[in-house]
Amino acid sequence: MSLVEIENLHVSFRTDEGTANVINGVDLEVEPGEVVCILGESGSGKSVTLRALMQLLPKRRTTISGRIRVAEHDILSLDERKMADLRGPTVAMIFQEPMTAFDPVFTVGTQIVETIKRHEKISEREAEARALELFERVRIPSPKARLKNYPFEMSGGMRQRAMIALALSCRPSLLLADEPTTALDATVQIQILLLLRELQQELGMAIMFVTHDIGVAVEVGDRIAVMYAGRFVEMGSTREVFSRPAHPYTKGLMASTVHGDMKGQRMKAIDGSPPDLTRLLPGCAFEPRCGERIPVCRQVVPAIRTAGPGHTAACVHVGAPAKELA
Amino acid sequence: MTDTTATSTERPPVLLQVDDLKKHFPIFGGALNRQVGAVQAVDGVSFEVRRGETLGIVGESGCGKSTTAKLLMHLIEPDAGAISVGGEEVRRGRRGLREMRRRMQMVFQDSYASLNPRLTIEDTIAFGPKVHGVPVKVAKQRARDFLAKVGLDPNSFIRRYPHELSGGQRQRVNIARALALEPDIVILDEAVSALDKSVEAQVLNLLMDLKRDFDLTYLFISHDLNVVHYVSDRVLVMYLGKVVEVGPVEMLYTASQHPYTRALLSAMPAMDPDKRATEPPLAGDPPNPINPPPGCRFHTRCVHAEEVCKLKEPFLTRVAGEGHFSACHMAIEGSGHSQAPQRVAA
Numbered sequence: 194m195s196l197v198e199i200e201n202l203h204v205s206f207r208t209d210e211g212t213a214n215v216i217n218g219v220d221l222e223v224e225p226g227e228v229v230c231i232l233g234e235s236g237s238g239k240s241v242t243l244r245a246l247m248q249l250l251p252k253r254r255t256t257i258s259g260r261i262r263v264a265e266h267d268i269l270s271l272d273e274r275k276m277a278d279l280r281g282p283t284v285a286m287i288f289q290e291p292m293t294a295f296d297p298v299f300t301v302g303t304q305i306v307e308t309i310k311r312h313e314k315i316s317e318r319e320a321e322a323r324a325l326e327l328f329e330r331v332r333i334p335s336p337k338a339r340l341k342n343y344p345f346e347m348s349g350g351m352r353q354r355a356m357i358a359l360a361l362s363c364r365p366s367l368l369l370a371d372e373p374t375t376a377l378d379a380t381v382q383i384q385i386l387l388l389l390r391e392l393q394q395e396l397g398m399a400i401m402f403v404t405h406d407i408g409v410a411v412e413v414g415d416r417i418a419v420m421y422a423g424r425f426v427e428m429g430s431t432r433e434v435f436s437r438p439a440h441p442y443t444k445g446l447m448a449s450t451v452h453g454d455m456k457g458q459r460m461k462a463i464d465g466s467p468p469d470l471t472r473l474l475p476g477c478a479f480e481p482r483c484g485e486r487i488p489v490c491r492q493v494v495p496a497i498r499t500a501g502p503g504h505t506a507a508c509v510h511v512g513a514p515a516k517e518l519a
Numbered sequence: 520m521t522d523t524t525a526t527s528t529e530r531p532p533v534l535l536q537v538d539d540l541k542k543h544f545p546i547f548g549g550a551l552n553r554q555v556g557a558v559q560a561v562d563g564v565s566f567e568v569r570r571g572e573t574l575g576i577v578g579e580s581g582c583g584k585s586t587t588a589k590l591l592m593h594l595i596e597p598d599a600g601a602i603s604v605g606g607e608e609v610r611r612g613r614r615g616l617r618e619m620r621r622r623m624q625m626v627f628q629d630s631y632a633s634l635n636p637r638l639t640i641e642d643t644i645a646f647g648p649k650v651h652g653v654p655v656k657v658a659k660q661r662a663r664d665f666l667a668k669v670g671l672d673p674n675s676f677i678r679r680y681p682h683e684l685s686g687g688q689r690q691r692v693n694i695a696r697a698l699a700l701e702p703d704i705v706i707l708d709e710a711v712s713a714l715d716k717s718v719e720a721q722v723l724n725l726l727m728d729l730k731r732d733f734d735l736t737y738l739f740i741s742h743d744l745n746v747v748h749y750v751s752d753r754v755l756v757m758y759l760g761k762v763v764e765v766g767p768v769e770m771l772y773t774a775s776q777h778p779y780t781r782a783l784l785s786a787m788p789a790m791d792p793d794k795r796a797t798e799p800p801l802a803g804d805p806p807n808p809i810n811p812p813p814g815c816r817f818h819t820r821c822v823h824a825e826e827v828c829k830l831k832e833p834f835l836t837r838v839a840g841e842g843h844f845s846a847c848h849m850a851i852e853g854s855g856h857s858q859a860p861q862r863v864a865a
C-alpha cells in the first residue's frame with residue numbers, strides 16, 4: 194500500500210472576488226521512501242496541496258472534497274486532536290521561512306525537546322540527548338551550544354538545519370518540504386539539498402518536495418509532478434520528465450528556464466499569464482497560452498494519457514492521438 | 520564571440536569608471552552606544568564598463584552587490600573612491616546628481632516597494648522626466664510611448680495603480696520608468712529574481728530588445744549564475760566587499776581562476792539527473808562582513824588556502840586571457856603559494 198494516496202482532491206476558498214478553485218482534481222500516490230517533487234510556478238497550488246495533507250487550511254473559508262490517506266489514516270475525516278497526533282511522528286513539514294516553524298521566544302533546543310516529549314513517553318534527559326543527536330545529524334557546528342540559541346541568533350542556513358532537526362525529531366515517515374531552499378544562496382542550497390537526500394536515505398522517509406525551480410527538482414526528485422492551475426499536467430520519473438517533457442506547459446517552462454548554452458538565442462517564453470482561479474474556464478487551463486491548442490482543448494479537461502513508461506500527461510496530443518483529432 | 524584580437528582603439532569608450540570605492544557601515548553597541556565595529560560592505564571596488572556592454576555582478580548575499588549599485592546611483596555616499604560617467608567624475612551637489620541620474624537609472628528586485636502606490640502608472644513614468652524639466656504634455660506622451668515599448672498597452676494601463684498589476688507587469692513599469700529619462704546606463708539589481716520563470720523569460724527578452732533599440736549599457740546584478748551567463752559580456756565576482764575575479768563571460772564560466780568562482784559555479788544545480796552533486800563545494804553560510812578575515816577574505820572557506828593566504832591580501836592579477844583578472848595568491852607570481860607561478864630570472 195502506498196504511503197500517501199490522494200484521490201480527486203478539490204480545494205476551493207471563499208474570497209472577496211468569489212470562489213477560488215485552487216485545487217481541481219489532484220491524484221497522487223507516494224511510496225514509502227520515495228521523493229516526489231511538485232514543480233510549478235507561484236499560485237499553481239503547491240503549498241495548498243501540502244497544507245491539505247496536514248489539515249492546515251483555514252476551516253471556515255475552505256471547501257475540500259476527495260480523499261487523502263497518509264499511512265492508512267483518512268486525513269480529511271480526522272478531528273483536530275487525532276490530526277495533532279499525526280503531526281510529528283507520521284508527517285512533518287518544513288518551510289521556506291524557518292521562523293514560521295519556530296516560536297521566537299523559546300530556544301530551538303527547548304522546542305525540539307518539547308516536541309519529542311509531546312509524542313513519546315521519554316524523560317527530559319532522553320529527549321535532550323535526542324535533540325543533541327539531531328543537531329549533530331543535520332551538521333550544526335558546536336551543536337550543544339547551538340541548542341541554547343534563540344531562532345534569531347542563527348544564520349539563514351543554520352536556521353534551516355535547525356528546522357529540519359525539529360521536523361525529524363519524531364522520525365516521520367513523510368516529510369513535506371515547501372520550497373525549503375528558495376531563500377538561500379546556491380552555495381547553501383546545495384548543502385541543504387544534499388543533507389535532505391542523505392537523511393531521507395538513512396531514515397527511509399518519503400518526501401514531497403515543492404519547488405518552482407526545475408534545477409532543484411532534478412537534483413532531489415525520484416519523480417516530478419508538474420502542477421498548473423491546481424492540476425498535475427505531467428508526472429513521471431525525473432529522467433523521463435526532464436529528457437522527454439510531454440506537456441506543452443512543461444516544455445514551455447523548461448524553455449523559459451535559462452540553463453546551459455542558451456546564450457545568444459532568444460528565450461522561447463510562454464506568452465500570457467496563469468488563469469484567474471475564480472473564473473476557470475472548462476477545458477485545459479493552459480489552453481489560452483498554449484502554442485499547440487486545438488478546438489477540443491477548450492471543451493473538456495484533457496484526460497491523463499500515457500507518455501512513456503511510468504510517465505503521464507494531461508494533453509490531447511500525448512500518446513495515442515485523441516479521437517477528437519480524427 | 521569574445522574578440523581578443525581587437526586593439527584598444529577599436530573598442531567602445533569607457534562609459535562608467537569606478538575607482539577604489541569604499542563603504543563601511545558603522546555598528547553601534549554597548550552601554551554608551553559607541554561605534555563597536557563596521558560592516559565592510561564595499562571595500563576597494565574598481566571596475567569599468569564600456570558603452571554597449573553588459574557587466575554581470577555575482578556573489579553570495581551580503582557580499583556588497585546592492586551597496587555597490589546604491590553607491591553608483593548616489594543613493595548612499597561612499598567613504599572613499601571615485602565614480603566617472605562618460606569620462607567625467609560625478610560632481611557633488613544637486614546639479615551633478617541630477618545630470619548623473621539622467622544618464623544612469625536603476626531597477627530593483629522588489630517591483631512593488633519601488634512604485635508609489637498612490638500614483639497612476641502614467642504619473643509614475645512621467646514623474647522622472649517632469650523633475651528633469653520635460654514639459655508635462657511631453658512627459659505624459661513619453662509615459663505612453665515607453666509603456667508600449669515594454670509591452671504594456673498604454674490605453675489599458677495608464678490609469679491603473681501598482682496594486683492592480685501582476686509582478687511581471689510591475690517590473691515592466693519599473694523598466695519603463697527607468698528608460699523614460701533616456702539613460703545610457705541601467706543598473707538592474709536582481710530585477711528578474713522575484714519573477715516566475717515564464718515571466719522572467721519574457722522580461723529577459725524585453726531587456727535584450729531594449730538594449731539593442733536604445734543602445735543601452737547594463738550593469739546586471741544577480742545571484743542566478745545561469746541568467747548572468749545568458750545576459751553578460753563580462754562578469755565580476757564579489758566576495759565580502761571585494762572583487763575576487765573579473766573577466767569575459769565565457770572565460771569566467773569555462774576557465775575560472777579563483778577558487779571562490781569555481782565553488783559558485785559548482786553550486787549551480789546540474790540540470791541533469793545523472794550528474795547530481797555529491798559534495799557541497801563550500802561548507803557553511805557566507806561569513807559576515809563585520810571584521811572580515813585578514814589576508815585573503817576567502818581563506819576560511821578555501822580548499823587551497825596556505826599560510827600566505829592568511830597573512831597577505833592578494834590583489835587582482837592578470838591571468839590566462841585578455842581582460843581576465845583574479846585576486847588569488849595562486850595567480851600571483853612569487854607570492855609564496857605553492858601553486859603560484861615561479862618568478863623566472865630574466
Ligand SMILES: Nc1ncnc2c1ncn2[C@@H]1O[C@H](COP(=O)(O)OP(=O)(O)O)[C@@H](O)[C@H]1O
Pocket residue numbers: 206207208213215233234235236237238239240241242251254470
Ligand atoms: N487561505 C487562502 N485563502 C484564499 N486563497 C488562498 C489561500 N491559500 C492560497 N490561496 C490561493 O490559492 C492559490 C494557490 O496558492 P499556493 O498553493 O500557495 O500556490 P503555490 O503554488 O505558489 O504554493 C493562489 O491563488 C493563492 O492566492
Ligand SMILES: Nc1ncnc2c1ncn2[C@@H]1O[C@H](COP(=O)(O)OP(=O)(O)O)[C@@H](O)[C@H]1O
Pocket residue numbers: 544558559560578579580581582583584585586587808
Ligand atoms: N544601511 C545599512 N546599514 C548597515 N549595514 C548595511 C546597510 N546596507 C547593507 N548593509 C550590510 O552590508 C553588507 C552588504 O549588503 P548588500 O550590498 O545589500 O549585499 P548584497 O546585495 O550583495 O546581498 C551586508 O552585510 C548588509 O547587511
Ligand code: SF4
Pocket residue numbers: 777778779815816817818819821822823824825828833846847848849
Ligand atoms: S589567495 Fe589563498 S585562500 Fe585566497 S583564494 Fe587563493 S588560494 Fe584560496
Ligand SMILES: [Mg+2]
Pocket residue numbers: 239240241371
Ligand atoms: Mg507556495
Ligand SMILES: [Mg+2]
Pocket residue numbers: 584585586709
Ligand atoms: Mg542585494
